Amino acid sequence: MRTYHQLTDPDRSGLLDQIGAQRKRVAERLAGVRRIVTVMSGKGGVGKSYVTAHLARALARGGWGVGVLDADLNGPTIPGLLQAPPTAQPPAVGLDGVKCISMGQFLDAGAPLSFTGPAAESFVWRGAMEASALREFLGDVEWGTLDVLLVDLPPGMQRYIELCDILGNPPAVLTVTIPTPESRDAVRRAMRAAVDRGSELLGIVENMVGREFVGTAAQDLAEEFATPVLARIPWHPTPETWSQLAAQL
Amino acid sequence: MKFLCVECDQQMAFAQRELPGDGTLAATFKCPKCGRVVAMLTNPMETQLVSSLGVEIGGRTVPAEPFEMLRANVVTGGPAWSGDAQERLARVPSFVRGMVKKIYADYARERGITEITPAIMDNARSELGLEGM
Numbered sequence A: 001m002r003t004y005h006q007l008t009d010p011d012r013s014g015l016l017d018q019i020g021a022q023r024k025r026v027a028e029r030l031a032g033v034r035r036i037v038t039v040m041s042g043k044g045g046v047g048k049s050y051v052t053a054h055l056a057r058a059l060a061r062g063g064w065g066v067g068v069l070d071a072d073l074n075g076p077t078i079p080g081l082l083q084a085p086p087t088a089q090p091p092a093v094g095l096d097g098v099k100c101i102s103m104g105q106f107l108d109a110g111a112p113l114s115f116t117g118p119a120a121e122s123f124v125w126r127g128a129m130e131a132s133a134l135r136e137f138l139g140d141v142e143w144g145t146l147d148v149l150l151v152d153l154p155p156g157m158q159r160y161i162e163l164c165d166i167l168g169n170p171p172a173v174l175t176v177t178i179p180t181p182e183s184r185d186a187v188r189r190a191m192r193a194a195v196d197r198g199s200e201l202l203g204i205v206e207n208m209v210g211r212e213f214v215g216t217a218a219q220d221l222a223e224e225f226a227t228p229v230l231a232r233i234p235w236h237p238t239p240e241t242w243s244q245l246a247a248q249l
Numbered sequence B: 001m002k003f004l005c006v007e008c009d010q011q012m013a014f015a016q017r018e019l020p021g022d023g024t025l026a027a028t029f030k031c032p033k034c035g036r037v038v039a040m041l042t043n044p045m046e047t048q049l050v051s052s053l054g055v056e057i058g059g060r061t062v063p064a065e066p067f068e069m070l071r072a073n074v075v076t077g078g079p080a081w082s083g084d085a086q087e088r089l090a091r092v093p094s095f096v097r098g099m100v101k102k103i104y105a106d107y108a109r110e111r112g113i114t115e116i117t118p119a120i121m122d123n124a125r126s127e128l129g130l131e132g133m
Helices: A015-032 A048-061 A078-082 A123-139 A158-167 A181-197 A217-225 A239-246 B044-052 B068-073 B083-090 B094-110 B118-128
Strands: A036-040 A066-070 A099-102 A148-152 A172-177 A201-209 A229-234 B013-018 B025-030 B037-042
Touching: A015 A123, A015 A158, A036 A048, A036 A158, A048 A066, A048 A078, A048 A148, A048 A172, A048 A201, A048 A239, A066 A078, A078 A099, A123 A158, A123 B044, A123 B068, A158 A181, A172 A181, A172 A217, A181 A201, A181 A217, A201 A217, A217 A229, A229 A239, B025 B044, B037 B044, B044 B068, B083 B094, B083 B118, B094 B118
Parallel strands: A036 A148, A036 A172, A066 A099, A066 A148, A172 A201, A201 A229
Antiparallel strands: B013 B025, B025 B037
């Protein structure tokens, strides 16, 4: 009996072609985006979204065309940080002219992300649904011309891997950590995964420096991965703090 | 996924797709040589998995709309909002926007209104005494 790859007749469903068309749509939509930078840590609570939003605003104030894709589908915060109003057709435009797309624009206020579909064993399809949501964020937003699209990743590495698969090429990575050794150890795993995938490491931002958080996470990781520490962000940063970070990208 | 008519050693061709509305899917495939037809039946979980990928068994008949998967599958608690209505809602101060949105959504839901437009918002303001919202 012949096997799958030996059956070569045209397939009316064309599922692979449909997937190919999705990828092409993403590539065409992002053709006007000069660079995609993911902001990641692999760990929650280090201030990725906060850093992303303020970095985006600083870049925009410097004259860059900036978009932010909020890839934290279950905990979207970017529209709030950028004070971006909901719009019928994304992207929304927030402070300093930063464009953004977020699941927050699709959900009722305070409502969790929930999909229609069979509730039992939803783990089977929910991951695919979230990956498709990310694909639509990339392929269906009319960004226009952007100098940079910042992708704010959630904790963990799953969304980064999906992003790599959808884009076809691993995006550059800006790493955020807090100073503690616990953060360093968690972020190290994420950076290792990014290196293994072939992403360029742009550098490390150490956030929430001072006060209770003690350690040398950024310096340790910088030496280990031969990448610079771009900024140490204090608890109460000024616009100048963000401008200095923006100037290094 | 492909289907082979073992007897004829022929790849079966997609013939028809049916969505009964209970979350399941039925797709039939026909052998081009002997005419034998088989049906592939998927349970709701399997159907959802295919749907999650943004593809359609049997091929697409119309081009994909922007945010097609999200708009079809993300659960929202109330009626749809027209673009104009969303713009108007966005002008409401953020600290009361959620409450105001709920008032309009409840108004629409109680009257069987599926889409909130500026006209619907005007009617609600008038009927409910919500001047300024």
